[in-house]
Amino acid sequence: MSLTLQLKNSPADQIADSGVVTRPLAFMRGKLADRADHARTLSPVLVSGSIRCAELLMSTILGLAIAHLYVKETTVIGDPAYLFATTLVGTATILVFGLLDLYSLRALSASIKSLPAAMLGWTTAFATLIAAIFFLKIGEEISRVWLAVWFVAGAAAIMTGRLVAGSYVRNAANSGRLYQRVAIYGAGPLTENFIKDLEADSHSIVRIAGIYDDRKDARAPHQIAGYPRVGGLNDLITMSRTKQLDLVVVSLPLAAEDRLSSVAGRLSVLPADVKMPARATDLRFSPRTYSHVGSVAMIDLFDKPIADWDYVSKWLFDKVIGTLALIALAPLMLLVALAVKLDSRGPVFFRQKRYGFNNELIEVYKFRSMYVDACDATASKLVTKNDPRVTRVGAFLRKSSLDELPQLINVVKGNLSLVGPRPHALQAKAAGHLYDEVVDGYFARHKVKPGITGWAQINGWRGETDTEEQITKRIEHDLYYIENWSVFLDLYILLKTPFALLNTERAY
Template sequence: MLSDQFTQRDRNRVNVESAISAESRAVRTARSRTLPEESRPGLERRRLQCYLAILLGDIAMLVSAFVFGGWIYQGTAGVQSGLILVQLVIPVFLTIALYNNSYSLRSLQTASYGAVRALIALAISSAVVIFIAFYTKSSQDFSRIGFTLGVALSAAMIPWLRAQMRGFVAWRCGSRVTYELLIDDEGPAIELPGTTRINACRYGLVPDSSDPVALDRIGGLLRGCDRVVVSCPPERRHAWSRIFKGTAVAGEVIDNTIVELDAIGARQAGGYGLLLVSVGPLGLRSRALKRTFDVIVAGLGILVLSPVIALVALFIFLEDRGPVLFVQKRMGLSNTFFSMLKFRSMRVAQLDDEGAVSTARDDVRITRIGSFIRRTSLDELPQLFNVLLGDMSIVGPRPHAIGSLAGDKTFWEVDSRYWLRHALKPGLTGLAQVRGLRGATDHESDLQDRLHSDLEYLNGWSIWRDVRIVFLTIRVLVHDRAY
C-alpha cells in the first residue's frame, strides 16, 4: 500500500511537471511571437560597446593630435614631446569625461551633446595640466606651442570623431539606443513615440503574482527592456506594480490622477503617497537676481523721469483740481491684493474702482490730459514706486482689475489657468504687452492670448529675457489700443 501511495505521488509529480513543461514550451513559443521583428531588446551590452568604441576613439584622437602637433612644430623631435604631453592629458581628460556625461546615453542619442561634453572635458584637462606644470616648475621642459597645437587639433578631431561614430552606434543599436515597451492592458489610450507597443490580452500577459508561469511569461518579455509602461485599469495597477518590483527594468504604470492634478513630482511620507502639484517658478538665486534688476531699473527710472512725473502730476491737478493718483486694488503675487498706483486719467466723479467697465474709445469719463497719458503709457509711471515697494516687478504679467471682463465673463471664468499667472509678481510690462496684446478685452480670445503669453513667460524666465522685454517695450509705449 505504501508503494502504491509513492507510485501515485510520483505519477502526480510527473503529471504536474509534464504540464509545466508543456506550458513552458507554449510560453517559449508565445514569447517568440511576442516581440515584434523590428524590436531589439537587450541593448545594454551594445551600448557598452559603443561607449568603449567612442572612448578608444577619443584616446586615438588625442594621441594623433598631440603627436601631429609636435611634428608640425618640431619635426621628428616633436613627436616624442607630443607623446609625453598626451600622457599627461589623457588620464585627466578621461576622469573628467566619465563624470561630465561625455559617455552617456544622451551622448549616444545626440552626437553634438557628446561632442560638447568632450570639449568641456578637454578644456578643463588642459587647464589642469597647465596648472600642474606651472606649480611644479616643469613647464619649461615642454613646448608651449606644441601643447597649444595639440589641444587645438584635439578640439577639431574629437567632434569629427563623434559625428563619424553615429554610423557605428546605428549599426550596433539600430534606430534607437534604448528599448522601451508599452503594454496595453485595457487602460487609457496613450501614444508614446519611440516605444514598441503590444497588447496584453493578445499575448496572454496577466499580472498574477500567484502564477509562476504567468510571471515567467512577463519576465521573459521584459528581459532586456530599458523601460516598460503599462496602461491598465485602476484595479490592476497594484498588481502590475508588484510585478515590476521583481524585475530589473524601470517600470511605470499610467495614472491619470497625475494629469488631473498636473502633478510635477511624487514622494512617500508617513505611510502616505504625496503628489507635488506646485512649486515656485524661480529659485532663491533667480528671485534675488530679478529683485536686484527691479530695484536698479525702478530707481534709475524714477531718477531720470522725475521731471516728467512732476509735469504730468501738475497737469492733472490743474485740469480739474482733483487727486493726482488713482489707487486701485489689483491681484498680485500668490493671488493676494495690493494697491496699484496710476496717474488719474478719469474724472473724479466717474472713477471705476473695481474696473468693472472697460474703457472704450472716446470714453466720456477720460479727461483731456488723461487721454494723452493713456496713449503714451505715462499713466503707468507711478508703478515704479510699486516696484520699489516690492509689490510689482519691472517685467511680469500685467495686474488686472478685479472686475475686468472678457466678453461677458470674468477672466477666471474664461480660463481656469488664469490664477497660475500670479506665481510671479505682476509687472510694469510683460511678454503679452510687447506682443501688442493690451487694451480692452472685448472678446474671450483677447484674454486667452494674453494668458498664453503670461504662462509662457513664467515657464521660460531668464534675466536676459527681462532685459530684452524692457527694450522691446520702448517700441510699444505709444499704442492705438490705449483708450
C-alpha cells in the first residue's frame, strides 16, 4: 500500500500518481499514517496515566468495600488501620507496576503476556502491607479474612481490568488513534538507520507520515528504507497544517551545523515535538540526556507546549471558568447587545476569521463596534484614534474591551482559550507589513490556542500595533507565555486583566 499525504500538487501526489509502492515498516503491518483529519488522537501519556489512576482507585476502593461488607462496621471507612492498609496497597501497587514497566503501551497491549508480572506486582504490594502490619504491631486491628478476600478479589479485578485495558489499547492503535505520527526531514544514511532501529521494535507506536529533503535527486534518493521522499521543507510545513503531527525528526548529522540550525528554526513554529536521532553525533551523553521514540534514543530540540496532562488541566480550566464566566456575564452581555442594536442598524455580533491553533482559521465573535458598511472583516486597516468607522457605542466598547465578551462563546466551543496569545486578523499589518513579515518565527505563537487575554495584554501591549516595535514586543511576550505556561500563570493573568483594561492609551 502506498504512502499518500494528500498535498495538493505536491511531490507526494506525483509519487502516488506514478504508482510507486512503498514497503511498509515491519512494525506498521500495512497500517499507514494517513490519519483522517477529524480523528482525535490519544496521548500515550494520558492513556497510561489514566489506567494508573484507575488501578489505584480500584484496588483502594475494593479493599474498603470488602472491609465494610465483611467487618460490618459502619465506621470502617473512617478506621485509621483500614484506611492505612488500603492506601498503602493501592500506592504500592502502582509503584511496583511502574517499576515492572506495566504501564507502557507495549505491556498494556500485550495484556495476556503481562498478567504474570501484574500478579507479581500485586503480591509484592500485599507483602509490603503484611510487613508493615508486622512491624507496626497492628495485626489485631485488621481482619485476616478480609486480607485474604481482598487479595483474591483484587487479583481477579486487576486481571479483568488489564484484559479490558489491553483490548482498548489495541483497538485504539488499530483505528489509528493511538500512535505517534512522525515526519522525517533528511534523506540520508542517518534516516535509513533510524528507520531500521524502529523496525527492530515490534511494539513501536510510530507511524511514518513522510520523508522530506530539499536536496537535488543526485544527493537525496527517491526512496529511503522503502519509503519515498515526498517533498522538501515547505511541503513538510504545509502538510503539518492539514495533518496532525506528533513528532518531527530532523535526521541530519550534527556536523551540518548551518543546515541543521536553519531547518530546526523553520520547524520550531510547529505544534509538535522536534527531535534528532542520537546517532546524529558520535558524542555520547548521559542516559538522562536522551528521550526515546520507541526504543530509539533521541536528542530533544523543541518540545510541544501544553501537552498531555497539561493539556487536560488547561482544557478543564477553560471549560469550567469559561462556562461560569459566560453565565455570570450574560446579563451584562444582554445590555451591551441592546445598546449596539439601538445605536446603529445591523447585527449585534461581528464575526471575523482569525488565525487559531496551528494556523487554522477560526471564526471569532465580537460585539459589532463599527458601522455595517465600514466593517473590515480582514482588518486590512487597523482602527485608529477617532476612527470614523467606529460607532458611538462601539468606541466605548473597544476602550473597555466589552466588545470581546462574546469570545467566551468561542472558549466554550473550544476554539479559543481564556488565556493565550491574542488571535490576529488575517491581514493585520504593522508599518504596512503583515505581522509574519515583520517578526521571524511569528507563527510560533500559534503552537497553542489563542486566548481572550494574555501575557502581552497585561504587560502593556494591548490595543493597536501599528509599529514594528509594538508587534515585536507583543510576540516576545506571547512566546514567553508559551514557554512558561502553568495553570497558576493563567489564573494570574486573568486576575490582572481587569486592571490592565484601565490602560486605554492604545485601545481605540
